[in-house]
Amino acid sequence: MLVVSLWSNAMLQTSSSSPFPPSANSSPIPTGTCWLTIPTVVGNPGLNRSGLSTMAEHLSQSELNYPFKLLEYFNGFRMSKVIFSACEQGVFDLLMQSQKSLSAAEVAWKLGASEDGMERLLDALVGAEVLEVELNQGTGLFIPAYYSNTDVANLYLAKDSPKSLYDMIIYQSQTIYPLWNNLGDAVREGKNQNEKTFGLSSEDIFSAIYRSEDEMLKFMGLMNSSWVIDGHDVVTAFDLSRFKSIVDVGGCSGALARELSKAYPASTVTVLDLPKVIQTAQKHFCQSDDTIKLQEGDFFKDDLPAADLYVLARIIHDWKEEKSLPLLRKIHAACNSGGGVLLIEAMLFENHRGPIMAQLFSLNMLLQTEGKEHSPSHYTHMLNGTGFSDVQVCRTGKSYDAILALK
Ligand SMILES: C[S@@+](CC[C@H](N)C(=O)[O-])C[C@H]1O[C@@H](n2cnc3c(N)ncnc32)[C@H](O)[C@@H]1O
Ligand SMILES: *[C@@H]1O[C@H](CO)[C@@H](O)[C@H](O)[C@H]1NC(C)=O
Ligand SMILES: *[C@@H]1O[C@H](CO)[C@@H](O)[C@H](O)[C@H]1NC(C)=O
Ligand SMILES: *[C@@H]1O[C@H](CO)[C@@H](O)[C@H](O)[C@H]1NC(C)=O
Numbered sequence: 001m002l003v004v005s006l007w008s009n010a011m012l013q014t015s016s017s018s019p020f021p022p023s024a025n026s027s028p029i030p031t032g033t034c035w036l037t038i039p040t041v042v043g044n045p046g047l048n049r050s051g052l053s054t055m056a057e058h059l060s061q062s063e064l065n066y067p068f069k070l071l072e073y074f075n076g077f078r079m080s081k082v083i084f085s086a087c088e089q090g091v092f093d094l095l096m097q098s099q100k101s102l103s104a105a106e107v108a109w110k111l112g113a114s115e116d117g118m119e120r121l122l123d124a125l126v127g128a129e130v131l132e133v134e135l136n137q138g139t140g141l142f143i144p145a146y147y148s149n150t151d152v153a154n155l156y157l158a159k160d161s162p163k164s165l166y167d168m169i170i171y172q173s174q175t176i177y178p179l180w181n182n183l184g185d186a187v188r189e190g191k192n193q194n195e196k197t198f199g200l201s202s203e204d205i206f207s208a209i210y211r212s213e214d215e216m217l218k219f220m221g222l223m224n225s226s227w228v229i230d231g232h233d234v235v236t237a238f239d240l241s242r243f244k245s246i247v248d249v250g251g252c253s254g255a256l257a258r259e260l261s262k263a264y265p266a267s268t269v270t271v272l273d274l275p276k277v278i279q280t281a282q283k284h285f286c287q288s289d290d291t292i293k294l295q296e297g298d299f300f301k302d303d304l305p306a307a308d309l310y311v312l313a314r315i316i317h318d319w320k321e322e323k324s325l326p327l328l329r330k331i332h333a334a335c336n337s338g339g340g341v342l343l344i345e346a347m348l349f350e351n352h353r354g355p356i357m358a359q360l361f362s363l364n365m366l367l368q369t370e371g372k373e374h375s376p377s378h379y380t381h382m383l384n385g386t387g388f389s390d391v392q393v394c395r396t397g398k399s400y401d402a403i404l405a406l407k
Contacts, residue, residue: 082124083157084173087166089113091121092149092157101134101146122147130157163228167221174218179367186367193367205318205369206274216280223314224253224285230400231259234313234344237394237402240264243309243339247272249299249331250315253285256344257292260311265291270305272297299327304334313344313400317361318371321382328386332407340406341388347401348375357399379403 063069086092089111095102102110104119111118125131130153136144149158159166182193194200194208201208210216227234235256240246244267248257251271261269271281275296282294295305300323304310310331316324331341346358362373374382376393380403383391388405395401 079128080172080177082121082128083130084169084177086121086125087157087169088173092153093159095131095147095149096154096158101148103144103146107147165225165228167218167225171218171222176364183363183367192369210276216276217284220253220277220280220285224255227255227259230398231256232263233396233398234400234402235259235263237396238342238392238404240309240342241266243267245307246270246309246311247305247307248311248313250312252277253281254292254294256311256313261291268293270295272299272305274298304330306334306336308336308339309342310335311342311344316343316371317345317365317373318369320370325382325386328382332387335407337407340404341383343379343403344400345379346373346399347379347395348373350375350377376403
């Protein structure tokens with residue numbers, strides 16, 4: 001029981017009571033509070049060895065008695081698949097639409113699944129605290145059980161909720177999960193596993209990611225859904241209202257651009273992305289009240305439009321520095337004076353101790369791209385080396401952080 005609840009806490013509490021504090025010896029940051037750090041301070045983490053080692057010893061001491069956390073980690077992939085399969089089979093949608101709780105037999109019948117398999121899946125979801133169960137009076141050995149969604153499942157797992165993470169789950173299940181099966185090879189070879197996993201050239205990463213129209217839509221769905229939970233925090237990590245023209249470089253479906261436009265209605269926000277991405281964004285992701293502009297272009301080959309602020313969300317982490325540094329230089333050259341650049345990435349701690357989410361993202365970048373995640377001091381160094389100054393770092397305490405630098 002303890003194993004499951006520890007696991008589900010780690011899995012579900014991605015935000016407020018963050019299991020990933022900003023540094024190993026300070027308390028978690030409250031939601032919505034920006035953790036402003038001056039890069040020189042961040043760059044020299046001032047490791048308080050006594051504080052850190054006390055924490056590490058405390059964790060490993062309890063593990064010596066019984067390895068709860070290790071066992072939880074061993075089972076992580078099973079737990080992921082439980083959620084993914086339930087999403088893919090429409091369990092959360094059915095339970096959300098249903099006016100009353102349903103038995104395993106009813107769920108199985110409506111979704112065309114086996115009753116025995118569905119009952120075990122539903123029970124695992126109850127154990128993970130994603131579903132609720134009520135038991136009725138039965139006769140003899142048979143005690144009927146009726147399942148319903150928790151509020152968390154209704155909010156994040158059902159397809160039609162405004163905060164649905166369904167598209168993120170589909171991408172994780174169908175693309176990320178098979179890639180991670182080749183993690184050992186990725187570590188040995190030091191390169192992405194697109195070729196082994198999907199039979200695609202590992203050189204041109206976006207032609208692998210966009211290998212079919214369907215894959216492109218799934219990837220754009222993943223990008224779109226991340227900003228449902230993190231978008232507002234990253235665009236308000238700094239007051240950006242003085243930047244009147246903003247370009248979201250590699251802005252994909254436009255989800256983050258919409259958050260920028262909502263937070264800064266007096267600014268114009270333009271999404272720049274590859275032609276086929278912009279066309280797909282127009283076709284599938286546009287909203288009737290859209291205030292953002294879409295522009296086709298290749299940020300490596302084409303001139304960039306002039307702007308006050310360039311946003312690069314999850315762009316730098318895709319590329320080798322021989323590509324990302326020239327891109328930053330090009331942005332610096334195109335930028336209006338007094339303007340700047342906002343990087344949005346999951347930043348590693350300087351001291352190698354986390355956040356575990358960013359460390360896992362960095363392995364994911366190894367599996368899928370040619371880039372990696374970095375620490376604030378590394379981004380600061382890249383920005384300084386490409387002409388930017390006044391670098392400010394904001395840790396949100398959630399998945400993605402922000403760095404602002406000025407021209
Ligand atoms: C990891 S995604 C990030 C998307 C978006 N910024 C976000 O965080 O949701 C990288 C984006 O860069 C775009 N991209 C890749 N190469 C590009 C290029 N040469 N020119 C313009 N956009 C490019 C991709 O199409 C994709 O939308
Ligand atoms: C380091 O942490 C210990 C214990 O938490 C504390 O007593 C000490 O003052 C800290 N040292 C510094 C330099 O912050
Ligand atoms: C993109 O995300 C928004 C929520 O921010 C959602 O309402 C919309 O349906 C998503 N678009 C697509 C095509 O998935
Ligand atoms: C980069 O850092 C160096 C050393 O701190 C400093 O002298 C230089 O002015 C910085 N460059 C920019 C563009 O801020």
